[in-house]
Amino acid sequence: MKADTIFVNGHIMTMDMDLLDASAVVVREGVIQYVGDTEPALNWKGKNTEVVDLEGKTLMPGFIESHVHPVDYAIKLLEIDCRATSAPSIEDVLKKIKEQTQSTPENEWIRGWGWDDSKLKEKRKITRWDLDKVSPNHPVILKRTCGHVAVANSKAFEMSGITKDTSQPKGGNIEYDQSGEMTGILEELAQDLLSLPEYDYNDLKKGFELAQKDFAKWGITTVHDMSAVQENMQLYQDLLSDDNLTVRVRPWIWALNQNGWKGHLNQTLSLGIKSGFGNDMIRIQGMKYMLDGSVGGRTAAVDQPYEDDNHKGILYFSTDEIAPYMKQAILGDLRVAIHAIGERAIEVSIQAFEEAHKEANISNMRNRIEHCALPTEDHLKRMKELGLIAASSIGFIYHIGDSYIKNLGTERMKRVYPHRTFIDYGIVAPGNSDLPVTGGNPWTGIYGAVNRKTISGQVSDSVQNISAYEAVKAYTVDAAYSSCEENIIGVIKASAKADLIIVSENPLEVDTEKLKDLEVEETFMNGKSIYKK
Numbered sequence: 001m002k003a004d005t006i007f008v009n010g011h012i013m014t015m016d017m018d019l020l021d022a023s024a025v026v027v028r029e030g031v032i033q034y035v036g037d038t039e040p041a042l043n044w045k046g047k048n049t050e051v052v053d054l055e056g057k058t059l060m061p062g063f064i065e066s067h068v069h070p071v072d073y074a075i076k077l078l079e080i081d082c083r084a085t086s087a088p089s090i091e092d093v094l095k096k097i098k099e100q101t102q103s104t105p106e107n108e109w110i111r112g113w114g115w116d117d118s119k120l121k122e123k124r125k126i127t128r129w130d131l132d133k134v135s136p137n138h139p140v141i142l143k144r145t146c147g148h149v150a151v152a153n154s155k156a157f158e159m160s161g162i163t164k165d166t167s168q169p170k171g172g173n174i175e176y177d178q179s180g181e182m183t184g185i186l187e188e189l190a191q192d193l194l195s196l197p198e199y200d201y202n203d204l205k206k207g208f209e210l211a212q213k214d215f216a217k218w219g220i221t222t223v224h225d226m227s228a229v230q231e232n233m234q235l236y237q238d239l240l241s242d243d244n245l246t247v248r249v250r251p252w253i254w255a256l257n258q259n260g261w262k263g264h265l266n267q268t269l270s271l272g273i274k275s276g277f278g279n280d281m282i283r284i285q286g287m288k289y290m291l292d293g294s295v296g297g298r299t300a301a302v303d304q305p306y307e308d309d310n311h312k313g314i315l316y317f318s319t320d321e322i323a324p325y326m327k328q329a330i331l332g333d334l335r336v337a338i339h340a341i342g343e344r345a346i347e348v349s350i351q352a353f354e355e356a357h358k359e360a361n362i363s364n365m366r367n368r369i370e371h372c373a374l375p376t377e378d379h380l381k382r383m384k385e386l387g388l389i390a391a392s393s394i395g396f397i398y399h400i401g402d403s404y405i406k407n408l409g410t411e412r413m414k415r416v417y418p419h420r421t422f423i424d425y426g427i428v429a430p431g432n433s434d435l436p437v438t439g440g441n442p443w444t445g446i447y448g449a450v451n452r453k454t455i456s457g458q459v460s461d462s463v464q465n466i467s468a469y470e471a472v473k474a475y476t477v478d479a480a481y482s483s484c485e486e487n488i489i490g491v492i493k494a495s496a497k498a499d500l501i502i503v504s505e506n507p508l509e510v511d512t513e514k515l516k517d518l519e520v521e522e523t524f525m526n527g528k529s530i531y532k533k
């Protein structure tokens with residue numbers, strides 16, 4: 001049997017404890033056949049074999065993102081990115097809009113998101129007059145980074161029938177300047193006055209194709225969709241049947257009506273679908289539940305009040321309320337993933353798992369606590385006993401760690417996303433970004449896990465640092481464990497899938513400060529190149 005592809009002369013970062021060192025990998029029909037030295041690997045060479053000379057570069061397993069919202073991200077990609085990282089001044093924002101007008105038919109909406117007056121060079125809000133200058137004939141809406149404020153242009157107001165005579169809506173505000181003119185700023189529910197068309201299925205598809213390109217560029221070959229509902233499942237299956245799905249999807253089906261999504265617990269149970277249903281590309285994981293908010297919004301259910309505040313966040317359910325729904329899923333052989341960030345939410349989630357454990361041994365089921373930001377020592381012990389996985393949003397340390405430090409204080413940061421402690425307790429903790437909540441590039445998550453440093457350079461703590469190897473493991477081996485596929489993905493060994501990435505530098509040898517800047521040079525899915533720098 002001859003190979004389709006042979007990678008030679010590389011540093012193979014196998015992530016396989018049985019064979020740490022190798023220089024070559026042989027691939028046939030999308031599956032790894034051999035891992036070892038270059039010379040024996042070349043015995044697999046036939047006349048149609050492609051030999052890839054790695055020239056000393058690192059070849060490693062494709063990343064597995066354990067918690068993202070791919071369809072939400074897909075929608076964002078259809079809109080103009082106005083974050084300061086991509087448009088530092090109002091002038092830059094306007095340039096992007098002008099460009100968009102050139103490829104958009106007149107009267108069709110142009111949408112953007114992510115601007116922040118405190119970060120824009122001009123240090124002021126964008127106005128409708130700014131937008132009118134570059135887009136007189138297209139309605140424009142740009143959402144501020146918080147989502148609570150938006151700016152629209154005159155065309156958008158005209159098409160939505162918003163005039164000076166429009167009365168202020170309940171729960172919202174149309175902003176006026178001192179001379180009594182509308183500035184274009186719409187606050188809170190005033191944004192609903194705009195007659196924006198809803199996105200349709202084709203938009204979703206278009207956005208997801210763009211999202212897939214980003215995943216491939218970041219070296220991500222598998223994603224866990226943490227809010228899978230009907231349209232997500234439909235989309236993945238359509239892309240697969242069109243031979244157009246380039247990322248493995250691991251859907252966690254949204255369980256209960258919450259957060260604007262329709263819950264599917266009853267339908268899933270009544271169809272008899274169990275965890276593991278599907279194929280190599282799309283494999284159902286289980287049911288997703290939700291218990292509290294976020295640290296950034298000060299809504300995560302913490303034990304002690306937020307800094308300079310007397311609030312302790314919001315807990316959506318008590319144990320008595322949530323446990324029966326979780327038990328239903330578990331008894332139906334559906335694994336459970338539950339969002340719990342603060343100590344009070346983690347406590348409820350563990351209690352609910354303990355309730356289920358009384359009726360069915362769940363210690364080998366690999367149920368997950370999502371984010372799991374602030375577990376206590378007692379929580380960690382009980383999590384270990386129940387075999388629970390901490391699907392840790394370690395990516396937050398780099399991207400939004402500054403807001404964590406501000407809201408939680410430095411002392412608590414020593415316990416936030418505690419990867420060193422997870423390892424000490426033997427708790428498997430795959431990493432994630434919660435994309436689009438934070439940036440999806442796994443190297444930034446790995447950087448944060450190793451250096452415990454934020455985007456502004458603040459150190460969050462110096463007790464939870466892990467090694468680069470351990471951090472890469474969180475995005476490969478540990479994430480594969482969380483979908484019960486540790487022999488199939490996230491590892492380079494014979495009979496695993498050939499989901500591989502080539503990295504220019506060895507992540508175990510570069511200065512740890514450079515980890516966030518590492519780039520993926522090429523990504524392979526099932527042995528086929530899907531991205532090349």
Ligand SMILES: [Zn+2]
Nearest residue numbers: 067069226434
């Ligand atoms: Zn999420």
